[in-house]
């Protein structure tokens with residue numbers, strides 16, 4: 001029987017069930033949802049649960065482009081989308097995809113932002129004004145004339161968001177829009193979304209794995225699992241009430257909620273402001289640490305670019321006076337000196353466009369230095385080809401699609417091993433174990449492009465792990481992954497590191513860096529700004545701020561407690577904070 005039309009809801013999903021072509025398994029299973037105009041909805045769920053597929057029903061990319069079987073209806077403003085044209089919907093429902101490269105087609109940043117409004121047939125003046133507003137909103141004014149192919153990952157992400165903003169759509173779907181952005185860029189974009197939602201009442205659907213920055217912005221949180229919406233409510237309520245269920249799905253509570261709960265705050269409707277958490281911590285520590293101890297404050301001192309180590313033989317990688325000037329004359333790397341020892345777990349951080357990927361790419365000779373040199377195992381790499389280097393270095397590209405090209409998941413992992421001429425039996429063993437490690441065994445015969453983004457990312461990682469290289473260079477390996485998979489994967493990397501592998505991790509995720517990396521290098525505009533143990537670097541908020549970075553919450557709390565005179569060590573993670581409080585007999589709720 002037809003349900004009566006609900007004229008209030010902006011969007012209705014009615015009994016949506018969907019399977020991809022050549023597959024009987026349901027990726028969406030009887031989804032029923034109503035979204036009101038102006039709602040800010042946070043959509044979470046483990047990698048592969050169907051989030052991207054669900055939102056793609058809103059502009060009929062599913063099933064018009066994807067193929068497959070869709071039953072049920074999606075209704076926007078009372079209109080059944082089956083009667084709408086896909087190209088028209090693309091203008092009404094803005095969509096920022098996970099991989100920005102799939103939606104940038106113009107030559108320059110400015111052209112790309114103008115593309116949508118031009119297609120709407122708007123007058124020239126209006127187009128110009130929208131482009132200007134969007135450029136400003138995503139802070140790309142300075143790069144307006146730059147060619148898209150020259151942009152860094154984060155700059156591309158900003159362009160994709162800007163392009164959608166310029167269309168001023170009524171509904172805007174963002175599929176992990178901040179995954180490639182630096183922390184301050186993330187805050188800016190989220191602030192922009194908050195304003196768009198509040199001032200223009202744009203309905204927002206935000207898909208995110210990392211909830212820390214977003215949960216306070218959303219009015220509503222939806223959690224999916226295996227093609228179904230299993231939780232629907234206020235973010236605070238869900239995060240507090242359903243912690244166990246969420247953790248099982250790999251959705252970890254934001255640090256703010258975790259710490260607030262530890263300290264006995266009630267977070268069912270809101271979280272306490274940072275100042276209140278700090279105050280509570282100070283109160284709790286007061287009796288046990290006794291009086292204030294300003295003189296014992298240990299100001300951590302990160303090393304500023306280190307002097308070159310004279311003992312070359314100890315270095316796994318040694319970068320000496322490396323400069324890289326591009327054809328357009330821009331200096332992307334300026335006198336970089338680094339000495340990386342065997343078995344180090346090092347994180348390379350910096351704002352979008354700081355030069356991290358360019359530096360890492362030098363190790364593989366994707367770029368040739370303008371001056372300076374790089375030694376690998378004491379040998380100048382200028383003698384080696386990229387193919388030779390790839391036998392010693394496992395290099396994970398920022399975008400997994402840049403390195404996936406075989407026709408099945410199994411073949412993809414086997415490919416690199418074939419090049420190493422490893423015997424067939426050994427090869428199979430390694431492929432199977434890498435697929436198992438990355439929880440991809442069930443997809444072994446599937447085409448890689450028929451995987452979700454998180455699954456493709458894990459496939460790229462599996463291909464590298466199978467090679468068992470001595471040096472792993474991982475350029476933002478955690479994008480598109482739920483926290484459960486991220487921890488399993490990074491635990492594995494840590495295990496390899498403990499067995500002696502050297503790891504260079506490029507990341508914008510400060511929490512993960514704080515948890516896993518021993519040494520942190522911060523780049524700013526092509527130079528090394530900070531280099532030292534993680535605890536020291538995260539105790540330098542001013543320098544980090546200059547590089548667009550924000551220390552994780554426990555590190556900020558420790559720093560502020562020290563400023564108040566408490567003798568608190570540099571703490572990087574919630575578990576370190578817990579141990580510290582326990583050691584000081586502070587009662588916490590665990």
Ligand SMILES: Nc1ncnc2c1ncn2[C@@H]1O[C@H](COP(=O)(O)OP(=O)(O)OP(=O)(O)O)[C@@H](O)[C@H]1O
Nearest residue numbers: 020027047048049050051052053450451452453454
């Ligand atoms: N073209 C396709 N053919 C067959 N199966 C597909 C195809 N694309 C995606 N899938 C499968 O559909 C399921 C849902 O994928 P979807 O991309 O919607 O997940 P997701 O929740 O957005 O994941 P992620 O967080 O990793 O992006 C996954 O198990 C994926 O393997």
Ligand SMILES: Nc1ncnc2c1ncn2[C@@H]1O[C@H](COP(=O)(O)OP(=O)(O)OP(=O)(O)O)[C@@H](O)[C@H]1O
Nearest residue numbers: 150151152153154155332352353354355356357358
């Ligand atoms: N092919 C190119 N031509 C000209 N400039 C380029 C090219 N590739 C990158 N750049 C510029 O070099 C700078 C450094 O880029 P890189 O990708 O190394 O930055 P990143 O620190 O890895 O940034 P992100 O965090 O955004 O990935 C950026 O400003 C970028 O615009």
